[in-house]
Amino acid sequence: MYWTQNVKEKARKLLRQEGNTARMGVLAYDTLEAPHWTTPTYQGLAREGFCGNVIAYRCISLISRCISSVALVVRERGEPIETHPLRQLLETPNSRQSRAPFMEMLTSHLLLSGNGYIEALSNDVNPPTELITLRPDRVHISMTAAHEVTYTYEINGKHFPLPAIGGERGITKAEAGLLHVRFFNPLDDWYGMSPLEAAARSIDQHNAVSGHNLALLQNGGRPSGCLIVKNAQGGLTEDQRNTLRAQAREHYAGSSHAGKILVLEGDFEWKEMGLSLKDMDFISGKKLSAREIAQAFGVPPMFVGVPGDATFSNYKEARFHLWEDTILPILDLIIAELNGWLAPKFGEEVSITYNPDTIPALAARREAIWARVSQAPFLTRNEQRAALGYPPVSGGDTLLP
Numbered sequence: 001m002y003w004t005q006n007v008k009e010k011a012r013k014l015l016r017q018e019g020n021t022a023r024m025g026v027l028a029y030d031t032l033e034a035p036h037w038t039t040p041t042y043q044g045l046a047r048e049g050f051c052g053n054v055i056a057y058r059c060i061s062l063i064s065r066c067i068s069s070v071a072l073v074v075r076e077r078g079e080p081i082e083t084h085p086l087r088q089l090l091e092t093p094n095s096r097q098s099r100a101p102f103m104e105m106l107t108s109h110l111l112l113s114g115n116g117y118i119e120a121l122s123n124d125v126n127p128p129t130e131l132i133t134l135r136p137d138r139v140h141i142s143m144t145a146a147h148e149v150t151y152t153y154e155i156n157g158k159h160f161p162l163p164a165i166g167g168e169r170g171i172t173k174a175e176a177g178l179l180h181v182r183f184f185n186p187l188d189d190w191y192g193m194s195p196l197e198a199a200a201r202s203i204d205q206h207n208a209v210s211g212h213n214l215a216l217l218q219n220g221g222r223p224s225g226c227l228i229v230k231n232a233q234g235g236l237t238e239d240q241r242n243t244l245r246a247q248a249r250e251h252y253a254g255s256s257h258a259g260k261i262l263v264l265e266g267d268f269e270w271k272e273m274g275l276s277l278k279d280m281d282f283i284s285g286k287k288l289s290a291r292e293i294a295q296a297f298g299v300p301p302m303f304v305g306v307p308g309d310a311t312f313s314n315y316k317e318a319r320f321h322l323w324e325d326t327i328l329p330i331l332d333l334i335i336a337e338l339n340g341w342l343a344p345k346f347g348e349e350v351s352i353t354y355n356p357d358t359i360p361a362l363a364a365r366r367e368a369i370w371a372r373v374s375q376a377p378f379l380t381r382n383e384q385r386a387a388l389g390y391p392p393v394s395g396g397d398t399l400l401p
Helices: 002-018 042-050 054-069 085-091 099-113 199-216 240-253 282-295 312-341 360-374 383-385
Strands: 024-030 070-074 115-123 128-136 139-143 148-157 156-163 176-181 225-230 266-274 350-354
Touching: 002 240, 024 148, 042 054, 042 099, 042 199, 054 099, 054 199, 054 282, 054 312, 070 085, 099 128, 099 176, 099 312, 139 360, 176 312, 199 282, 312 350, 360 383
Parallel strands: none
Antiparallel strands: 024 225, 070 350, 115 128, 115 176, 139 148, 148 156, 225 266
């Protein structure tokens, strides 16, 4: 809006300076309209965000790949088990995926749409033999006349019913064949809201700046302006305007014509009217949009290439907070849902967890805990080991001198 008003004001000023405005024709471009935001659909957000914006792509891929790198542990009665059908299923969910790509796809779906769907394939007797992630935009939720929530999967315009979820049709969550993991959405009862939707306007701004810079480069780096035709009796006809536009585009538009001298025959004058890159502060605006996108996903800006605070100490601290504040909460959400849905299918005392001690980014937290525990003289050796997650040892129940 400011750019449009600025250009119009410059045009009026030029006309007043020329004196007799009735004898002058102005050929100008004024194409800026209201902003066009990306449609908040899965396809639109995925295309403009994940596929078309390097910052959003980096955030989603960083979080999902970090989560997929965490090894899952199966416990029975609190003890880790190396050989268990559930562990084998988690390591090889289906014939096409191992654990890492499966978890990366599920997490990416959550970040892209706010929803993640897992279907369990099994016979009527045994626990599941395969786990399949479903594309969120193809899953549709509806309510029947009997107030039952149903899930269907759409392929090529055809809808296929999906297994019931827990709490519907008189079955428990552990008996359900479909798991729906979702983020909180204040405006919808059934579908979750993704961070990508919250960052959509910042993504549009970031993409618009990139598109403008590319168009400016392809146009030879020339800003917009107006062609003033002086002493035009009655103004130019529509055919004359179209001819001038066509000739200007043919001979001077495009990067291949960069640097050419504009030759005006007759009583013409060219006036620059666009704002310069410095005036529009494109670089700062692009950095600000990148920071806003990263903030929506909970990723420190230095991890998406925003300069200014990327020292070694800051990087180490930022990596720790990325795991503490963003990655682990999402991982805990997924594991909690799996423990309520998948683990009971293999037994009441079976659970899924992970070992935080195997995550290198959390080494600072382990060092801080060990420093506090080792300096506590009122704790026995076994109490210190228990605080760190280690089993007791013989003779460790007495206080050290």
